[in-house]
Amino acid sequence: MKYPEVLKLEQVLPQLDQFDAIIDARSPCEYAIDHLPGAINAPVLDDEQRITVGTMYKQVGAFEAKKLGAALVAKNIAHHIETLWMEQPREWRPLIYCWRGGNRSGAMAHILSKVGWPVAQLDGGYKSFRAHVNAELERTPEFDFKVICGTTGSGKSRMLEVLATQGAQVLDLEQLAAHRGSVLGGLPSQPQPSQKAFETAIWNTLRRFDPARPVFVESESKKVGNLRVPAALMERMRGSDCIAMTLSRADRVRLLMEDYQHYTNDAAALNEQLAYLTPLHGHERIKRWQAMAAAGEMTALVEELLIEHYDPAYLRSIDRNFVRYTQAQQLTLDAIDLDSFRSGAQQLIAVN
Numbered sequence: 001m002k003y004p005e006v007l008k009l010e011q012v013l014p015q016l017d018q019f020d021a022i023i024d025a026r027s028p029c030e031y032a033i034d035h036l037p038g039a040i041n042a043p044v045l046d047d048e049q050r051i052t053v054g055t056m057y058k059q060v061g062a063f064e065a066k067k068l069g070a071a072l073v074a075k076n077i078a079h080h081i082e083t084l085w086m087e088q089p090r091e092w093r094p095l096i097y098c099w100r101g102g103n104r105s106g107a108m109a110h111i112l113s114k115v116g117w118p119v120a121q122l123d124g125g126y127k128s129f130r131a132h133v134n135a136e137l138e139r140t141p142e143f144d145f146k147v148i149c150g151t152t153g154s155g156k157s158r159m160l161e162v163l164a165t166q167g168a169q170v171l172d173l174e175q176l177a178a179h180r181g182s183v184l185g186g187l188p189s190q191p192q193p194s195q196k197a198f199e200t201a202i203w204n205t206l207r208r209f210d211p212a213r214p215v216f217v218e219s220e221s222k223k224v225g226n227l228r229v230p231a232a233l234m235e236r237m238r239g240s241d242c243i244a245m246t247l248s249r250a251d252r253v254r255l256l257m258e259d260y261q262h263y264t265n266d267a268a269a270l271n272e273q274l275a276y277l278t279p280l281h282g283h284e285r286i287k288r289w290q291a292m293a294a295a296g297e298m299t300a301l302v303e304e305l306l307i308e309h310y311d312p313a314y315l316r317s318i319d320r321n322f323v324r325y326t327q328a329q330q331l332t333l334d335a336i337d338l339d340s341f342r343s344g345a346q347q348l349i350a351v352n
Helices: 009-020 028-033 046-060 062-085 103-115 125-138 156-165 173-177 195-206 233-237 250-259 267-294 298-321 337-352
Strands: 006-007 021-024 094-097 118-123 146-150 169-171 216-220 241-246 328-334
Touching: 006 009, 009 118, 009 125, 046 062, 062 103, 094 103, 094 125, 103 118, 103 241, 118 125, 125 195, 125 233, 146 156, 146 233, 156 169, 156 173, 156 216, 156 337, 169 195, 173 195, 173 216, 250 298, 328 337
Parallel strands: 006 118, 021 094, 094 118, 146 216, 146 241, 169 216, 241 328
Antiparallel strands: none
């Protein structure tokens, strides 16, 4: 075999999980927007260097730009070998890609193959991968989705987590989007990924599922925070069988107090988010809620938010958006401890 081995995307996908490393040779900014699942970033040009070489190419000429680029690329690849791969054995088989599978990944693949490693290079680069993800997500997914529905605080996200630990197939869109799907759903320590990265994560999750087994998913809106759920996936979810989860209001309040401690322990942050509800509820009600938060009346505030904001919004939308909800399988939990959720998960797995 002659290396580097240049592979088409259709050759790479069946063995994507078998490479010893997937190396993204693009700049850090490009990598941050999206990348192949599991890829590490080992740029042959960093963001500043890429701008410098590109500017020289336009303003001075191709030859001078290529000379500078070659020197920078050689230094960067040498650094990566010294700091990342010096201990790798002869059998180490990485996949390398850049934007289109051209100069950047080609330079790295050439040098690593000269070392003696059986290097593979993705022909068409990230661009070909992105086109594949787009095409796949435009198709209606052929899965038997079981949509877990329920008012805010009924434990839908917790149930998905427990179902996954019990071996069920779970598509947790809120986890992939780093957002809990409401005005208070942002995670303060974790920014949302880009739209492209969100879509790649969905594709990467779905590709591992067995179509013969059900896939559990939560009844999401078209957007999770700032991210759009792919239209074909959303259409399929909204036409799928539903599971209606129920908790007592007292347990819902307790669950929300646990899950949203970053707000219930920080009145200022909570009040900043409550302000976004002003167009729906008016200044007077929002000021009253903000005063309750400032006074530490969090339990009463959470219950009032459920009664006056979340529950009415849910009831207005669920029947309209999920057409099989009226025939939903019922699941009532008597408590919010782990054993209760495990028992509920086992019940769902047994009957679906």
